[in-house]
Amino acid sequence: MNLDPLHLCLLLSAALFCAGLAGVLSRSGAIFALLGIELMLNAANLNFAAFWRHGQAAAPDPILFVLFSIAVAAAEAAVGLALVIAFYRHRRTSRLPAASRLKG
Amino acid sequence: MPVTLETFPLALRDWLCAFLPQEFHWLLSGLLVIIAILTVFGLGFAFITVAERKFLGRFQNRIGPNRVGPFGLLQPFADAVKALTKEDIVPATADKLPHFLAPCVIVSGALLCFAVLPYGRHLVPADLDAGLLxxxxxxxxxxxxxxMAGWSSHNKFSLLAGxxxxxxxxxxxxxxxxATLPAVMAARSLNLQTIVGSQSPAAGLKAGFLPNWHLFSPWGAAGFLIFLIAAIAESNRSPFDLPEGESEIIAGHLTEYSGFKYALFFMGEYFGLIALSGFCATLFLGGWQAPYAALEVIPSWVWFGLKVAALIFTFIWIRATFLRLRMDQLMRFSWKFLLPLALINLGTAAFWLLTAHWQGAWWIALRWFAAAALVIAPYSILGRRLFRGLGARTYEYAPNN
Amino acid sequence: MIPPPLPVLAAIAAAALLTAALAMMLRNLIHSALLLVLTWVFVAFFYLWAGAPFLAFAQVVVYVGAISMVVLFAVLLTRRHDPAKPTRPASLARACSALAVSGGAFAVLAWAVLQWRPVPGNPPPAEPSVATLGAALAGPQLHALLITGVILTATLIGAALIASPVEKPDSSQ
Structure with a gap:
């Protein structure tokens, strides 16, 4: 079988996504989970760029979508880490199992 | 293209390229650009360290280095020999790989910045569409x-510095x-060469006699000052040298570095300083342009060098003049003073660009007045708020006048 | 002159995957974060390879310049005693099941990808200039840009509010 560059791009993105998924699922540190989620977001962005490069889209819309996605990822990281810090202030830990109660 | 002083570097490159077959021209010209940048800015770094020590000496009423070579000019080479022959000490508990990589990262990051700066009319290593970004x-x-340096040293002071x-x-x-965005708005481009072109003297002089640089407009002056302050903080120089803070946290992230790695950190910081000065000159001081069309007999790259040298002298002057800030003052100054001013400056620039068609002496005076008010009013209001509640400084054991 | 794109892509992919996998396996959180920064840089290289330099620079500015800083800062603030303290997987069973789930997900995705046959399409699109991107942002995508701006402002204020210390009612009075 012959591998198209697009195949390689999509496989790369799938592999990155699954690496992030494995990281999120196997650890219970909140910051580590955030890192894994960022990696998964990046993998999704890769797909947009790959389809733009090899697909039929002539307009730069996929690129703009990735730009927005990067901006939202930055917002997500900021809020997520603020939550981690606020949580740490209450419980002196940043591990997720400690966050099973809603009452502070 | 006739060979003049202006095109001399290009002619030299083409002459050297002619020795190789056609297929290798792209490789050789790329290598030549890299060699030129490394040589010029490597030597620039060496002599800026001497200049800094000499000027600081003058500012502090002493002589400065004057033993090695004429006027102490060979001091940097003696320093280099010293740094190279010193023992390279790595703490036993240090995180070895980040500890080793940190000086490399700082130097290479600073060197990468040089790739997009327009050094002259024809001298820009990589004329990128999104050069500013x-x-x-x-x-x-x-x-x-x-x-990385602060964390991997495994040292409390270094971690604090990190x-x-x-x-x-x-x-x-x-x-x-x-602070850079108004210049982008004026040039309608992220390309640095276009930003320089938007300040050309051919478009007329500002207010009749000032060069057509962004510095000489209300938003440009404000942007220039904000950029200058933020650039000093970005390059970790006094009065914003808290990460180093040799009198409070013992040179911080540099505590556990010695010999050549220590020298690499200095090289990286000075490269960053030169790059930021060049960037500042490009955005606000007209880049390689001569101030007036009549002065264009002097080649453009000389003008660029002069502007960078003037900016670096300003940085040295500021270092000799101001005291180091405290951490809370530093944060408050950035978030409560510089950031709102920079945001308001965007509005000022928008007003200035939207009123570019105003004609007649009264309208132009109104334009300047309104823009200046937009700059000065927030400055004075925010400045008062910054120092609210602070009276004159009193000392416990010194008599107050 | 310019190397053929496929080996370059393969090299970028290998480097990105290697750093990402190492980052997810290491026990030291700071090492993971630093390695993940490298992954983000390689993703930026991928954007360069795909012919979207604007995207690559934006990726480096946001991820290396901002997100990594915030992550490292949070790590230092929440690990008071020893920032190098290792974080283990919660248990061996959990690590195995995580690997199995992600391996399964990858198998499904890879199968789907390999099923797809390339259709002979248009030639690759021209590199979009910054001016095209700007025109699209200020024209058809204007509301998306504005909404993103509102979201970013709201999250900035929200993050500052969440992370600022709670003023407890003063018990001493």
Whole structure:
């Protein structure tokens, strides 16, 4: 079988996504989970760029979508880490199992 | 193209390229650009260190280095020999790989910044469409390097320096970026060569006699000052040298570095300083343009060098003049003063650009007055708020006058 | 002159995957974060390879310049005693099941990707200039840009509010 560059791009993105998924699922540190989620977001962005490069889209819309996605990822990281810090202030830990109660 | 002083560097490159077959021209010309940047700015770094020590000496009423070579000019080479022959000490508990990589990252990040600066009318190594964004992307590695150095040294002072550096560099990156945006709005491009072109003297002089640089407009002056302050903070220089702070945290992230790695950190910081000066000259001081069309007999790259040298002299002057800030003052200054001013400056620039068609003496006077008011009013209001509740300083054991 | 794109892509992919996998396996959180920064840089290289330099620079500015800083800062603030303290997987069973789930997900995705046959399409699109991107942002995508701006402002204020210390009612009075 012959591998198209697009195949390689999509496989790369799938592999990155699954690496992030494995990281999120196997650890219970909140910051580590955030890192894994960022990696998964990046993998999704890769797909947009790959389809733009090899697909039929002539307009730069996929690129703009990735730009927005990067901006939202930055917002997500900021809020997520603020939550981690606020949580740490209450419980002196940043591990997720400690966050099973809603009452502070 | 006739060979003049203006095109001399290009002619030299073409002459050297002619020795090789056609297929290797792209490789050789690329290598030549890299060699030129490394040589010019490597020597620039060496002599800026001498200049800094000499000038600081003058500012502090002493002589400065004067033993090695005429007027102490060979001092940097003696320093280099010293740094190279010193023992390279790595702490036993240090995180070896980040500890080794940190000085490399800081130097290479700073060197990457040089790739997009327009040094002359025809001298720009990489004329990127998004040159401004590239510059900030390449500059992003400095913060990482300082953090890596501070964290991997496994030393309380270094770790403090790492935290301080992270907080400081993130806070001052924002005003730095926002201060450059009005220049982008004026040029309608992120390409640095286009930004230089938008300040050409051919488009007429500002207010009749000032060069057509962004510095000489209300938003440009404000942006220039904000950029200058944020640039000092970004390059970790006094009065914003908290990460180093040799009198409080013993040179911070540099505590556990010695010999050549220590010299590499200095090289990286000075490269960053030169790159930021060149960037500042490009955005606000007309880049390689001569101030007046009549002065264009002097080649453009000489003008660029002169502007960078003037900016670096300003940085040295500021270092000799101001005291180091405290951490809370540093953060408050960035978030409550510089950042709002930079945001308001965007509005000022928008007003200035939208009123570009106003004609007649009264309208032009109104335009200048309104723009100046938009700059000065927030400055005085925010400045008062910054110092609210602070009276004259009193000393416990000194008599108050 | 310019190397053929496929080996370059393969090299970028290998480097990105290697750093990402190492980052997810290491026990030291700071090492993971630093390695993940490298992954983000390689993703930026991928954007360069795909012919979207604007995207690559934006990726480096946001991820290396901002997100990594915030992550490292949070790590230092929440690990008071020893920032190098290792974080283990919660248990061996959990690590195995995580690997199995992600391996399964990858198998499904890879199968789907390999099923697809390339259709002979248009030639690759021209590199979009910054001016095109700007025109699209200020024209058809204007509301998306504005909404993103509102979201970013709201999250900035929200993050500052969440992370600022709670003023407890003063018990001493």
């Amino acid at each position: 590239y510059f900030f992307a390449a500059g992003a590695f400095t913060e990482l390097a300082v953090f 935290i301080r550096a992270l907080a400081q560099l993130v806070s001052y990156e924002l005003p730095l970026l926002l």
